[in-house]
Amino acid sequence: MYYAGKEDRGFATDNSAASGKNRNAFRAFLDAIARLFSPRGASYKDSYFLYAFSQRYRNNSYDLSRAYDGAQSYTMNMRPNESDEANRLEALHAYDILDSAPEDGFDQLVMLGATLCGTSMAVLCFVDSEREWRKAVFGTAVIEVPRAESICARMIDAREALVVSDFHSARIFDKAPIGWRFFAGAPIVTAEGFILGTLCVMDEKPHTMVAAQMDGLKALAQQAMARLELRRYQRQGPELQRDRFCQLADSMPHIVWSADRDGTIDFANHSIVEYAGLRYASDIGKLWSELLHPDDFSRTLEAWEQSVQTGEIFSAEYRLRRGSDNAYRWHIAKGIPVRDDQGNITKWYGTTTDIHDMKLAHEEIGRLAFFDTLTGLPNRQLLMDRLAHTVTLHDRIGRTGAVLLLDLDHFKNINDTIGHDNGDLLLVLVAKRLLASVADRHTVARLGGDEFVIILEDIGTCDETAAQAATKLARNILDALNASFNLDGYERHITPSIGIAFFGSPAQSITELLKRADLAMYQAKAAGRNTMRFFDPAIQEAALVRASLEAELRQGLARQEFVLFYQPQMNSAGNVIGLEALVRWNNPHRGMVSPADFILLAEDTGLILPLGRWVLEEACRMLVFLTANSSTRHLSVAVNVSALQFRQPDFVAVVLDVLHSSGAHPGRLKIELTESLLLEDIEGAIQKINELKKHGVRFSLDDFGTGYSSLTYLKRLPFNQIKIDQSFVHNILNDPRDLAIANTIIALGQTLHVAVIAEGVETSTQRDLLAQCGCTLFQGYFFSRPLPEAQLQDFLRRHLAA
Numbered sequence: 191m192y193y194a195g196k197e198d199r200g201f202a203t204d205n206s207a208a209s210g211k212n213r214n215a216f217r218a219f220l221d222a223i224a225r226l227f228s229p230r231g232a233s234y235k236d237s238y239f240l241y242a243f244s245q246r247y248r249n250n251s252y253d254l255s256r257a258y259d260g261a262q263s264y265t266m267n268m269r270p271n272e273s274d275e276a277n278r279l280e281a282l283h284a285y286d287i288l289d290s291a292p293e294d295g296f297d298q299l300v301m302l303g304a305t306l307c308g309t310s311m312a313v314l315c316f317v318d319s320e321r322e323w324r325k326a327v328f329g330t331a332v333i334e335v336p337r338a339e340s341i342c343a344r345m346i347d348a349r350e351a352l353v354v355s356d357f358h359s360a361r362i363f364d365k366a367p368i369g370w371r372f373f374a375g376a377p378i379v380t381a382e383g384f385i386l387g388t389l390c391v392m393d394e395k396p397h398t399m400v401a402a403q404m405d406g407l408k409a410l411a412q413q414a415m416a417r418l419e420l421r422r423y424q425r426q427g428p429e430l431q432r433d434r435f436c437q438l439a440d441s442m443p444h445i446v447w448s449a450d451r452d453g454t455i456d457f458a459n460h461s462i463v464e465y466a467g468l469r470y471a472s473d474i475g476k477l478w479s480e481l482l483h484p485d486d487f488s489r490t491l492e493a494w495e496q497s498v499q500t501g502e503i504f505s506a507e508y509r510l511r512r513g514s515d516n517a518y519r520w521h522i523a524k525g526i527p528v529r530d531d532q533g534n535i536t537k538w539y540g541t542t543t544d545i546h547d548m549k550l551a552h553e554e555i556g557r558l559a560f561f562d563t564l565t566g567l568p569n570r571q572l573l574m575d576r577l578a579h580t581v582t583l584h585d586r587i588g589r590t591g592a593v594l595l596l597d598l599d600h601f602k603n604i605n606d607t608i609g610h611d612n613g614d615l616l617l618v619l620v621a622k623r624l625l626a627s628v629a630d631r632h633t634v635a636r637l638g639g640d641e642f643v644i645i646l647e648d649i650g651t652c653d654e655t656a657a658q659a660a661t662k663l664a665r666n667i668l669d670a671l672n673a674s675f676n677l678d679g680y681e682r683h684i685t686p687s688i689g690i691a692f693f694g695s696p697a698q699s700i701t702e703l704l705k706r707a708d709l710a711m712y713q714a715k716a717a718g719r720n721t722m723r724f725f726d727p728a729i730q731e732a733a734l735v736r737a738s739l740e741a742e743l744r745q746g747l748a749r750q751e752f753v754l755f756y757q758p759q760m761n762s763a764g765n766v767i768g769l770e771a772l773v774r775w776n777n778p779h780r781g782m783v784s785p786a787d788f789i790l791l792a793e794d795t796g797l798i799l800p801l802g803r804w805v806l807e808e809a810c811r812m813l814v815f816l817t818a819n820s821s822t823r824h825l826s827v828a829v830n831v832s833a834l835q836f837r838q839p840d841f842v843a844v845v846l847d848v849l850h851s852s853g854a855h856p857g858r859l860k861i862e863l864t865e866s867l868l869l870e871d872i873e874g875a876i877q878k879i880n881e882l883k884k885h886g887v888r889f890s891l892d893d894f895g896t897g898y899s900s901l902t903y904l905k906r907l908p909f910n911q912i913k914i915d916q917s918f919v920h921n922i923l924n925d926p927r928d929l930a931i932a933n934t935i936i937a938l939g940q941t942l943h944v945a946v947i948a949e950g951v952e953t954s955t956q957r958d959l960l961a962q963c964g965c966t967l968f969q970g971y972f973f974s975r976p977l978p979e980a981q982l983q984d985f986l987r988r989h990l991a992a
């Protein structure tokens with residue numbers, strides 16, 4: 191990378207800079223910049239200079255100061271020493287415009303002036319020492335006027351822009367110009383403040399000029415001056431052009447830069463010094479990557495590579511660190527690739543513009559358009575978009591989702607009693623609780639007023655699982671909102687009514703879906719509020735059944751309706767070696783309920799935790815009882831532990847606590863775990879099992895063969911026993927594959943020195959076949975059904991080893 195001596199300017203000053211190659215590159219640079227500012231792709235001749243110059247020219251202002259009778263003049267706010275006519279003439283001659291041939295660009299400006307002001311004549315003239323000389327004329331063929339007769343010269347002498355509506359009434363000149371009654375002129379002013387001439391419009395008829403026309407005329411005069419600058423610039427040598435360019439580049443608010451193929455910046459204007467707080471613009475070459483926000487780096491690099499590969503304009507948005515406060519601000523960069531004489535792209539010329547405020551404003555506009563201003567939740571518009579997208583997706587992947595429509599109960603009362611502001615606050619707090627009640631992947635939106643919608647995504651594949659998931663979530667919401675709110679220093683209560691509708695395959699319209707959820711919500715209101723209802727009657731029925739079963743389950747626990755049955759476990763000699771404790775629910779209305787009908791619900795509702803503890807306590811009580819008798823002291827009691835129970839952080843402590851308080855022998859307690867329970871956190875499982883094993887507690891792996899049956903479990907988990915699932919035992923006589931599996935499990939047990947017990951043994955043939963395979967422990971109806979405590983005593987008496 192090469193760099194200029196004038197380091198805060200940037201351009202190279204070595205001799206080669208003047209070479210034709212560099213001149214071409216330089217022209218290409220100007221052209222590139224011009225294209226950036228000119229959407230139509232005009233060359234720098236047309237737009238770059240005009241743009242840059244008009245920026246500076248705009249600083250000279252014109253104030254309406256006096257009005258004549260029928261005429262107005264505008265005081266020109268110029269340099270103090272501009273009355274120096276000699277300097278003015280020198281400035282004029284420097285442009286080398288006098289007596290030059292007509293040029294299209296100037297002709298067009300003059301024509302535009304006449305069209306804009308609706309006059310029959312227009313002239314662009316320069317005032318020399320002796321004459322007014324016209325570079326461009328429209329509606330007149332007169333090219334020169336003696337200075338003494340020139341109104342434009344009078345304008346320059348008086349330093350006033352002028353509008354004369356009618357020379358007949360204005361009488362501000364000794365002699366009205368022949369053939370005109372109307373005149374309006376705007377001065378051609380250099381950046382230094384010299385008035386070189388005017389762009390003026392004339393007519394044979396009187397006229398009035400509205401302010402917009404005068405402004406337009408002044409703008410055209412500015413364009414004429416800019417074009418004059420460009421003309422002079424083009425006639426200068428490359429060195430002068432470069433200096434001039436640097437001055438202009440530095441006057442621009444954008445960061446102007448050029449870069450090599452590998453992205454190294456080898457030129458930047460002064461804006462980068464001001465923005466980034468660099469010492470020299472040239473520092474940008476090495477500091478660029480430090481200024482760029484790290485998160486935007488790879489994206490920017492990709493855009494650059496893309497431009498290098500395709501030759502398309504480089505375009506990227508990124509954040510650049512500001513030197514004054516180290517804040518990152520968004521910028522947009524655009525760079526035009528420029529080819530050398532061989533057609534290879536060697537340079538990129540571009541600008542980088544601060545768009546931070548604009549971007550934030552856009553984001554804010556986007557936020558306002560899609561988010562509710564009060565709660566910050568997605569609004570109806572965004573909800574509809576997401577819902578449409580989610581419904582289509584679920585149809586495609588064959589999954590079920592749900593829409594929960596929630597309306598607060600008697601919300602109007604809140605507004606009426608504690609005011610609308612507190613009502614608003616309550617809506618905000620409700621929104622927060624809703625967000626806290628659902629997982630991030632779901633959407634919580636405010637439909638309007640006191641209505642909210644929750645989209646539950648992917649909650650199952652069948653109605654039952656989806657209904658359970660939706661019920662669980664709706665319950666959470668009901669619980670969350672039922673807790674009191676602190677408003678205005680008082681505890682306030684609000685409840686919701688929730689309607690639930692499902693979507694899946696085939697997709698239904700979102701309007702229909704919301705209508706269904708709305709209908710269900712009204713049913714919830716009709717049912718007394720503070721509750722939920724499903725749109726689907728069958729699901730609703732199932733949910734009601736479940737809800738009443740749950741209520742009964744709670745009651746059952748409180749009323750101690752649960753009992754333990756014990757199923758004996760036998761050895762090959764036909765002696766009892768232990769018991770498996772199995773819970774039953776003795777419901778006053780339903781009779782004896784099997785665990786299959788309530789354990790899942792107990793797990794879903796968390797009731798399994800108190801129930802599981804109760805089972806453990808009962809089993810330990812039985813152990814103490816067995817230990818008291820010398821003939822039963824050796825028997826173990828196996829207890830099934832659910833996944834939720836086992837995952838409790840205090841599981842080990844609970845087991846030890848129950849063992850301790852009951853006085854049961856830990857070595858006689860056997861905990862049965864299922865394979866699926868181990869999947870989630872195998873390390874945690876190993877730790878818990880080992881901790882309890884230290885106290886003598888034994889472990890059995892239940893249902894082995896039905897799940898993943900990973901040998902890793904057997905290797906890593908310190909089980910004392912594996913259970914062959916009854917499904918294999920059931921068909922062991924008919925299905926050789928079941929026999930093979932049972933055989934394998936038994937062989938595994940022998941190899942790993944882990945006891946193997948077969949459950950579900952119903953016949954002597956099954957028992958004999960398993961025994962032939964090497965199985966020594968059995969459990970099943972062939973020996974005994976699970977027995978209530980009273981019948982167990984009898985059984986034990988008959989089957990204990992002498």
Ligand SMILES: Nc1nc2c(ncn2[C@@H]2O[C@H](COP(=O)(O)OP(=O)(O)OP(=O)(O)O)[C@@H](O)[C@H]2O)c(=O)[nH]1
Binds near residue numbers: 598
């Ligand atoms: N504070 C506040 N109130 C609102 C806003 N938007 C709507 N409301 C009020 O919310 C109330 C909604 O009432 P409804 O849902 O029709 O009736 P309700 O009193 O909740 O009674 P039910 O829905 O039948 O239980 C109306 O009184 C609205 O004026 C809001 O942005 N802020």
